[in-house]
Amino acid sequence: MKSLSIRNLSKTYFDPYAGKHVTAVQDVSIEVPEGEFVSIVGPSGCGKTTILNMVAGFLPVSGGEIVVDGRAVSGPGPDRGVVFQSHALFPWKTVLENVAFGPKMRGVGPKEREAIARDYLALAGLSHAADRYPNELSGGMQQRVGVVRALANEPAVLLMDEPFASVDAQTRMTLQEELTRIWQERRPTIIFITHDVPEAVFLANRVVVLSKGRVLEEVEIDLPRPRSWETLIEDERFKTLSSRVLQLVRSA
Amino acid sequence: MSAALSVNPFLRLWSGYLRLVARRPALGQILPFVPLVALWAGVVEAGLFPRAFFPGPVDVVRSFVDLTWKGILPAYLEDSVVRLAVGAAAGILTGIPLGLLVGLNATAHRALWPILLFFQAIGDIAWLPLLIIWFGFGLETMTFVIVYTVLFPIVLNTVLGVRSIPLDMHRAAQSLGAPKWRIVAEVVIPGALPNIITGLRNGLGYGWRALIAAEMIVGTSGVGFMMFDARRAGSVVEILLGMIILGLLWYAVDALILAPLERATGRRWGLVAQ
Incomplete structure (x- = not known):
């Protein structure tokens, strides 16, 4: 950072x-x-x-x-990672795929980016929601995922x-x-x-x-x-x- | 203890039906037709109209077996379905890229949108006189009509889908490091997919109707041709058979292709109401 x-x-x-x-x-x-x-x-x-x-x-x-x-x-x-008021999670990706999106764009391999995403989900107590879609989460959980998705890309x-x-x-x-x-x-x-x-x-x-x-x-x-x-x-x-x-x- | 409130027997029957359908959803697709077919058979049996003029369900089934046995019906059905499939494939392969271009690029939108709206308004059948002069009675004319009809709903709905993706979604992808082409693949196409499928549904529905109409006018085979040919022979039973096949075939397209696509995308993602 x-x-x-x-x-x-x-x-x-x-x-x-x-x-x-x-x-x-x-x-x-x-x-x-x-x-x-x-x-x-x-x-x-x-x-x-x-x-x-x-x-x-x-x-x-x-x-x-x-x-x-x-x-x-x-x-x-x-x-510069951004967390939006509208959470702006991708509805067609699971929570895990959302969090792994930044690493994926950086060219991190599938196994490694999944490990990164799981690490950050654990940090926010979201491990159990990894395979759910954003619309299946409460508003509070959606925002947690939004924060974690930005953090997982390790922005400055x-x-x-x-x-x-x-x-x-x-x-x-x-x-x-x-x-x-x-x-x-x-x-x-x-x-x-x-x-x-x-x-x-x-x-x-x-x-x-x-x-x-x-x-x-x-x-x-x-x-x-x-x-x-x-x-x-x-x-x-x-x-x-x-x-x-x-x-x-x-x-x- | 007061006596149990008496239940209207019709309501009891209805709740029995609802429970049955909840257990066996396939029955729910078939049972509503039972009273309709019974009514039809009843009217025919009452002998209000001459049988040749207004045949019953049994006559239609007999005609179905007969034409299937002779191989006419399977061949015509195949012709129609292959035409629809080819038209749909051509419409999808050109319609989705064109819709993405018009939806994403402001210049393309400005240049092409009015033209798309204009040609969308000229119905498929309205092209027939010109097409018959250009291509004659045959496959080229029918192919043009079906591709034309499938194309516009797909293009217009793809544009709508692309433009309805929230700005924050693009921004999120950008600030997570996605280059432009990956935003198209990861955000724009999945985001527009529910609308694209709606376009496909409309396109196939219009296309199916346009195809049957085109077969009646310019065809030498196909279900539409069969029905129009039956008119020449005065065979009402074959006309009714053709009509029922049109309905059943759409039912199959909906149940086997469209509905599963919708369940796997927009509904799953919460983008479309259940």
Whole structure:
């Protein structure tokens, strides 16, 4: 896992309905050192998903640059794994085939890529679901597979776009705890996009608050790990940090 | 203790039928025809119409045995089925690649979509006058009609299938390192497959009808020819036999080819409602 630099990034596009150019992202710089977990929060329309799509290479940048592992980004690539809100699993592939897809594209042989996929499925407690199709899984399990599929390709950075936004509240807490556990075990470099402030604080080493396409402030999250909701829900430091970030988001 | 609620005997019969069909699904395919055939036989036996004008099930079965014995029916049936199979194969082999191209490439879509819609609207039979002048009465004309009819539903449904694959699916494949051609093989074709099979179903259905019509008009063999020839001889029983064979053959195509394909793809993957 490697580092990520977002330098003076901006995005303008032409809105044909408004008949003018719109600035979605303006002069954003974010440094994510190797092995760090950074959450980006902000109200809808603040540009957080646009930034993630540019880092993923799905959208061209209008200005600035994105450097992953020492190389400037141009287009999508396996060095940046993406976890989607819609999970985007391939419905016609089994869970195992979905997770083995990245290694398969890298040219890893059938036996070896199955072993890789089984290893990562075990990491997320999904071994029993290996031969099922995605539509046979619950929403929470689908998202777990989505995370594991991206991780199994061993990307330099993991980009997560509100991955837990469409699961129920209980499952979401479990998924958040599992993600922190997996992060501690494997130490991937992660950018996590969310509009959920407690989620951002719970997961990250650092929370970047965006407002109207700019970085409003960065907040260091110095909570001890391992983190669990049972302890943090009553934790004074967690409450202080959460309300600090919430105030920033609401002022945004 | 109060007396058990009395059950309508018809409901009891119905629930017995449902249980039977649940145990033996094949019976569920056959039993609904029993009242229909009984009604037909009843009307014939009542002697409302002259027998030669409105023959009964037994007459049709006798005619079936007779024509099979003589070898006419198997030969004609083979001709029709081979024509449909050849037409379907040609339609699939050109229709799916063309649909993928039009579905994936914006330029191809812009250039070809209006043309596809235009020619789709000109029904198979509408080509016949021109085809008879060009190719005469025979195999070329029938082949053109069947390929033409099978092709369009497959192309149009393939395009629809390709375009209905969510953008995130393409993005996921790209960021997992898939080059373009592998995205076509691993994402686009399987993602479009349920629609492609729907296209195949429509294409074969239209194609089968078009083929029979073409055989009636330009054929010298085949089930359609047999029926039209029977009209010349005034043999209602052979016409009815031909009609029943058309229905049964479609039933077989559905049960042996289309339904298993659908079960193995879209339904299995949860892309199509059960």
